[in-house]
Amino acid sequence: MEKILEVKDLNISFHTFAGEVKAIRGVDFDLYKGETLAIVGESGSGKSVTTKSIMRLLPPGNSEIKGGQMLFNGKDLAKLSDKQMQKIRGKDISMIFQDPMTSLNPTIKIGKQIMEPIVRHQNMSKSAAKERAIELLRLVGIPQPEKRFEQYPHQFSGGMRQRVVIAIALACNPKVLIADEPTTALDVTIQAQILELMKDLQKKIDTSIIFITHDLGVVANVADRVAVMYGGKIVEIGTVDEIFYNPQHPYTWGLISSMPSLDAKDEELYAIPGTPPNLLHPPKGDAFAPRNQYAMQIDLEEQPPMFKVSDTHYAATWLLHPDAPKVEPPEAVKRRMRQFPAGKEVK
């Protein structure tokens, strides 16, 4: 498969009055053409920072890309000038944000907001851009697009506004679409509609999607591959089936155990104990070790490398080292592993 975006050893820090916060500490991943990669993790794990840095939308004053590359079409996004970046944003890479209630400009008509990237990137005339904008409104399922074109954001509901935001993001048929928790602020029925719409449009324009969420139910629904982030690193990455039915990292186990499931009866819902690490002083070893009931001495001393589980599945945990003792994953995870066909072959 063709790689569209390669992120290599990305390191990002924020400079605060308290000191340097190492928010992203060596993130690697590839994004393939036409796939959906979900990035999951709890708040503060670095999901949004990673994607905002791909768009170069981090505040210039206090954030710094300390190292690494973000290769898009062979160009390193980290090294582009602002002017060059403006040509990529909204055209090749675009973004959908979390809260549709605040992400549209309240004083500009919807139509004009959709036309803006079209006029800017595609050199279309005003009237052609208007036609395209109305077509986009129709595409994202907004009834009476000609009338809606002339309206302001406050005349739209939350779900409709998110459709408008999607229309803006897709206006120039981007190669990469970053969706930063696009359904978090919506109610459940609207969530399902928006997810269906995104899947549908992805097929139509053949774009790759990076989907940030902390809702594993959404992940199972939309993603081809999943990257689990913790403490500014990717701790496990693999296909949806591999992450859901053959997880290897204790943190992924924790995430999966804390999902309510239909076949678990009368069990108390699991919660991962403790709190995420303070990245002002990142831990020396595995960031998850203090909350990890399977932690070994080496977890506190040295960061685990990415161990290969299969060609598509990698996890950063010392438990995968050949010398590590065999541990029993939690019951909820074992139940899932039994449903994973390839699970028997893996150690």
Add this chain to the structure above:
Amino acid sequence: MTRYLVKRILYMLVTLFVIASLTFFLMKLIPGTPFASANKLSPAQMAIMKAKYGLDEPVAVQYVKYLGNLVQGDLGIAFQFGNTPVSDLLANRIGPSIHLGLQAMIIGSIIGMILGVFAALRQNTWVDYSSTFLAVIGKAIPNFVFAGLLQFFVAVKLGWFPVLFWKGPEYTVLPTIALMMFPVAIAARFMRTEMIEILGSDYITLAKAKGASYFDIAFKHALRNALIPLVTVLGPLTASMMTGSLVVERIFAIPGIGEQFVKSISVNDYNVIMGTNLFFAALFVVIILIVDILYGVIDPRIRLAGGKK
């Protein structure tokens, strides 16, 4: 919209009535008479004078009579100027004040807004600091200090502009600069604060994510949203600028209303006090109405329900 306007105009009339009544009774509390040579008049002469102008009647009767005349558009006569009607006096004197005030206000707020926008865009750089410095100066130093300095250095020493009087456009330059420092300061500070807040909002991030240039982000996306609080402050300020500045008008020998108004209070020129005050009040309520209409023009969310039908 028409219904709203009619309602607002009715409210404005009520406001003006209340202001007229309050001013009338407060004014009558000031001791003394409007007659210039009052201390040379014998009690008998004084009684004759008072009777002539109806000042011997009870205050309540005077009030009703005044309101009666007012409704017919008669503001009475000015005692100080050989019995000229107050409306003539206002008409002659208000022109320069409004001209000067509006000119200073418009130029001042435009300069202030530009300064504020650039201060916000270049936050914590020398641009921001110089804009802040200018704003502090504009707010802290009274306009008559600027007036005096400008007059001395720019007019007397350099001779670029006339020193005094009110005879043509070049005569307006220095008083305008002196008066506009305050609106510059106010507009710059408000604009900066608003712009910084708006530049951090989600829809600006989305505009950046669309690939918009810095210029478009500042002037197409942020500016309009930043104008709402600015209009709130600048509206009433415009009214007070248009009603003239006593000191600046005196320094530049401008025949405006500011000086006239203050003088009329010190000599108990009842009709001039009432007339000028009512005129200022009317100006104020009209400007507040304009501000309210502007809100709707700037922000579609504030537009009146049914206004678009």
